Structures are given as structure tokens and as C-alpha cells.
Amino acid sequence: TPGPLLARISVLPSFYHACKGDRHIWIWRNFQVYGDTFRAAPNLVLFNTPRAHADIYAARANTTRSGFYRAWKRGKDDVNTINSIDPLIHARKRKTLNLAFTEQSLKAAGPLMAVHVDRWIELLTSDANESEIWSTPRDMATWIDALVFDILGDLCFGESFDTKEPGENKLKKLPHLIMKQVSIGYMLSKSGLFNLVLWLQPRGLYALQERIRHADVKEYNAFVQGRVHGRIAAHKAGEKATRHDMFHFLLTATETDTNLPAYTDSNHLLAEARLLVLAGTDTSAATLCGLFFYLAHNPRVLAKLNAEIRSTFASVQEIMLGPSLSKCQYLRACIDEALRLAPPAPSELPREVLPGGAVIQGQFYPPGTVVGCSAWSMGRDEAIYGDAYTFRPERWIPSSHLDTLNSEDQVRNLKKIFHPFSTGSSDCAGRNVAMLELLLVCARTVWKTDIRVAPGFKDGEGRPELGWGQRSRDQFIVKDAFLSLKEGPVLQFRQRLE
Numbered sequence: 380t381p382g383p384l385l386a387r388i389s390v391l392p393s394f395y396h397a398c399k400g401d402r403h404i405w406i407w408r409n410f411q412v413y414g415d416t417f418r419a420a421p422n423l424v425l426f427n428t429p430r431a432h433a434d435i436y437a438a439r440a441n442t443t444r445s446g447f448y449r450a451w452k453r454g455k456d457d458v459n460t461i462n463s464i465d466p467l468i469h470a471r472k473r474k475t476l477n478l479a480f481t482e483q484s485l486k487a488a489g490p491l492m493a494v495h496v497d498r499w500i501e502l503l504t505s506d507a508n509e510s511e512i513w514s515t516p517r518d519m520a521t522w523i524d525a526l527v528f529d530i531l532g533d534l535c536f537g538e539s540f541d542t543k544e545p546g547e548n549k550l551k552k553l554p555h556l557i558m559k560q561v562s563i564g565y566m567l568s569k570s571g572l573f574n575l576v577l578w579l580q581p582r583g584l585y586a587l588q589e590r591i592r593h594a595d596v597k598e599y600n601a602f603v604q605g606r607v608h609g610r611i612a613a614h615k616a617g618e619k620a621t622r623h624d625m626f627h628f629l630l631t632a633t634e635t636d637t638n639l640p641a642y643t644d645s646n647h648l649l650a651e652a653r654l655l656v657l658a659g660t661d662t663s664a665a666t667l668c669g670l671f672f673y674l675a676h677n678p679r680v681l682a683k684l685n686a687e688i689r690s691t692f693a694s695v696q697e698i699m700l701g702p703s704l705s706k707c708q709y710l711r712a713c714i715d716e717a718l719r720l721a722p723p724a725p726s727e728l729p730r731e732v733l734p735g736g737a738v739i740q741g742q743f744y745p746p747g748t749v750v751g752c753s754a755w756s757m758g759r760d761e762a763i764y765g766d767a768y769t770f771r772p773e774r775w776i777p778s779s780h781l782d783t784l785n786s787e788d789q790v791r792n793l794k795k796i797f798h799p800f801s802t803g804s805s806d807c808a809g810r811n812v813a814m815l816e817l818l819l820v821c822a823r824t825v826w827k828t829d830i831r832v833a834p835g836f837k838d839g840e841g842r843p844e845l846g847w848g849q850r851s852r853d854q855f856i857v858k859d860a861f862l863s864l865k866e867g868p869v870l871q872f873r874q875r876l877e
């Protein structure tokens with residue numbers, strides 16, 4: 380397999396770019412140079428085609444999550460769905476976790492999210508009470524982190540973290556601290572020392588990690604632990620649940636074959652709850668930052684979205700899960716376009732080939748080989764998208780209008796190969812909740828406010844000096860820490876004249 384010479388014989392280039400935060404761009408550049416397959420490290424081959432994506436991630440693929448997913452394990456009891464890399468154990472855990480993501484829980488989630496979104500919009504425009512006045516510049520990276528973190532806290536534990544509220548709150552630092560941990564795990568996993576780290580973890584390293592953990596993270600852990608144990612105790616005492624949040628569904632989950640409680644070890648319940656916060660916050664937050672960046676930078680798109688939302692709903696309260704929201708196809712297309720250009724996990728989701736080997740894009744790979752596709756590069760494939768670097772939601776909507784001509788077939792084919800939530804047995808468990816959140820946050824904000832880039836603020840934009848792949852000011856540039864580290868956009872909001 381071709382690739383940069385140093386990368387073929389050493390992990391150093393991959394590690395270097397993981398440390399620098401531009402590993403996704405490095406991968407993209409290599410696809411430009413070497414074509415649709417390259418060796419990114421001695422035991423890592425990356426691909427950039429829909430066919431390879433299916434061969435690696437589809438349910439039938441003979442692959443499983445690589446050891447990388449143990450990078451954030453914090454102790455031997457910290458066993459959850461995403462770090463269970465044995466396919467059978469994963470399947471069992473996933474089946475139980477799915478009980479937290481039913482139609483019923485989705486329905487319960489909507490009104491709960493809406494309260495947070497409305498309060499958030501009120502805060503966003505709190506210093507722009509008169510209709511003609513723009514708010515002070517708002518850094519969306521922090522504002523959205525707070526909104527999404529509060530929503531998840533509420534969905535998971537039945538209690539808002541209240542980080543979006545003004546004033547002191549130790550939990551405010553948490554989204555930032557969690558991402559710091561994610562990026563350290565990412566760098567470690569790409570270093571040549573990762574196997575040693577995995578070996579050392581149960582041999583004293585876990586204990587050391589706990590000792591050097593940031594005091595605020597310890598406080599967050601204690602907070603989550605307190606909530607989880609409190610809920611378990613109330614459940615055991617026979618208290619009736621007042622709210623059907625995700626934790627309620629996990630707590631009452633039973634194994635389908637035996638009808639016995641699914642989580643008998645409270646540590647496992649805690650580990651799963653932590654996974655939900657991790658998987659459900661930075662992903663949605665990064666996507667929303669990308670979405671607001673592209674909307675604010677493309678007034679044509681924003682105006683068209685405004686028209687759709689404001690003509691579909693007579694009041695903001697009407698914006699809720701249901702047929703009217705599903706009918707807003709331009710809204711949905713804007714979200715897909717943001718997921719394409721600003722995927723929250725921009726580099727590969729690493730998969731290891733299982734015994735027996737796997738044929739990927741017509742080529743045999745032996746067991747143990749780590750393989751993957753990068754969402755950042757896949758979404759920018761000019762052979763598939765044509766004007767791949769343009770934020771053009773119209774590409775997701777069939778149209779016979781001459782300006783936006785797009786056949787049903789073209790759209791169907793694009794959607795078939797677009798997997799922002801991954802695919803197969805280890806795809807996103809929370810995709811319906813995530814989509815509902817993106818729809819509600821975007822539609823309600825657009826209904827209630829006018830939005831613009833704060834004059835003079837360029838946060839998040841590409842810059843010529845960043846070099847190949849990051850030069851364009853139209854692109855939302857993030858750092859790659861496995862999940863995206865975002866900066867900006869900095870926007871202003873104005874209460875809409877109703």
C-alpha cells in the first residue's frame with residue numbers, strides 16, 4: 380500500500396499530527412497525493428471510498444473496534460458499550476443500551492430539550508431586548524458547549540448542570556476539561572507507547588491517573604457518581620420515577636432472555652452514564668458550531684432556511700418532534716451539509732481486522748490490521764460531491780428547478796453513502812436523540828432570532844497561512860483530538876420582529 384515513506388515504517392508522522400491537532404488535514408493531504416488508499420502507520424491503512432467504508436463498517440464486516448477505544452478507560456470496572464471491543468460483549472451491552480433510546484424516550488426528550496433551548500435563546504439575546512439591537516458577540520464554542528452539556532445532564536440524570544446560566548459554576552469548565560482528556564487519550568493512542576500504556580493500566584497506571592486527575596474532573600466524577608448512586612438507591616427503595624429520562628430506562632432495563640435486571644453492577648451503570656455524556660455532548664456541540672458557522676457565513680442559505688422555518692411554524696412552541704418538523708427538508712439538508720463538512724469525529728474510527736482477514740476494496744488484509752475511513756476526507760471527495768467545498772444544502776434535495784436541478788436518483792445515491800453516525804453494529808446509539816437536538820436548536824434559534832457573524836471576528840475560519848487544506852476562509856476549521864476541538868464562530872443575535 381502506498382503512503383509517505385516515514386509513515387509506512389514508523390508511527391511518528393501520525394503521532395506528530397495527532398499532537399499538532401491537524402491529523403485529519405494530514406490524512407486529507409495524503410489522499411490528494413496517494414489516491415484513495417494509503418498507509419498512515421505501519422499497522423494502519425486508511426481508505427477514502429464508499430466501497431471501503433462498507434467493507435470496514437457494515438454489519439457484515441469482519442472487523443471490530445481497535446484497542447484505541449480503551450484509551451479513555453479509567454479503571455478495570457469502567458466497562459461500557461464503546462470500550463467493549465469484543466464483538467459479542469459489545470453486542471450484548473449495546474442491546475441493553477438501546478433500551479434507553481426507544482420511541483418513548485425520544486418523545487420524552489423533546490419537551491425537555493425545548494426548555495433548555497428557549498432559555499438559551501433568551502440568554503443569547505438578553506442584551507438585545509429591542510428589536511433593532513444586536514447582542515454583544517457570542518463565542519458559540521462556549522455557548523453551545525453549555526447548552527448541549529445542560530441538555531445531556533438533564534436527559535441522562537434528570538438534573539440540569541446549569542452551565543449556561545450566568546454566574547459561578549464549577550461545572551462550566553467541564554466540557555473543556557473532558558476534551559482535554561479526550562485529546563490526551565488520542566495522542567497516547569497514536570504514540571508508539573500505547574500498547575505499553577494498556578499493559579500498565581491495570582498494573583498501577585489507573586491508580587496513578589486517578590491521583591493526577593484535575594480537581595475539577597474529580598468533582599465532576601463525584602457529582603455524576605452521586606447522581607447515579609442516588610438514583611439507584613431510590614429505585615431500590617421502591618420510589619416511583621417521576622421522570623422518564625435515559626437513566627430511568629437503563630435502571631429498569633432487563634435482559635430479554637432472563638428478565639433479570641440488566642445492570643447488576645452499579646459501576647457498569649455509572650460507566651454507561653459517563654459514556655452517554657461523552658458521546659452525546661462534544662459530538663452535538665461540534666456539529667452545531669459547524670452548522671451555525673456555515674449558516675452565518677452563507678446569508679443566502681440562512682435566508683432560505685429562515686423562510687422555511689418561519690412559514691412552517693406560527694409560533695416557536697410549535698417547533699417540536701412531529702410531521703411539520705419532518706417536512707422541513709431544507710432544515711434537514713442544512714444539518715446534513717454541516718455533518719458533511721464539520722464531522723465531529725474527523726479522522727478514522729479505527730477498526731481491527733478479525734481472524735480470517737477481510738477483503739477491503741478488493742484487497743485482502745490479514746487479521747490484526749487496523750483500517751478506517753476519515754469523515755473529514757470522505758465528505759470532501761470531489762468525485763462524489765463535485766463542489767465539495769461549498770456549503771450547498773440543495774445537494775440533499777431532489778429538485779426540477781433549473782437553478783437547483785437534482786434528480787431523485789442523485790439524492791438517493793448520495794444518502795446511501797453518507798454515514799455521519801457511522802453504520803453497522805457499532806453505529807451511533809443516540810442518532811435519533813442527536814438529530815432531534817440539532818433540529819430543535821437550529822429551528823428554534825432561527826425562528827426567534829436574526830443571526831450574523833460579529834463584525835471583525837474570524838474565529839473558526841480557515842486562513843492562508845494554515846497551508847494546504849485549511850486556506851479557505853469559507854471553511855470551518857477544527858482541531859482533531861479524535862473529536863473536534865472547535866474555535867468560534869463568534870456571532871451576534873437580534874430578536875426577530877414577529
Ligand code: HEM
Pocket residue numbers: 460461462473654655658659660662663666723724728729799800801804805806807808809810812813
Ligand atoms: C451530531 C451528533 C452525533 C454524531 C454525529 C454522532 C456520531 C457517532 C458515531 C460516528 C459513532 C461511532 C463512533 C465510533 O465507532 O468510534 C457514535 C457512537 C455512539 N454515540 Fe453518537 N453521535 C452524536 C450524538 C450522540 C448523542 C446525543 C448520543 C447520546 C445521547 C450518542 C450516543 C452514542 C453512543 C452511546 C455511541 C456508542 C455506540 C456503540 O458503541 O455501540 N451520540 N456516535
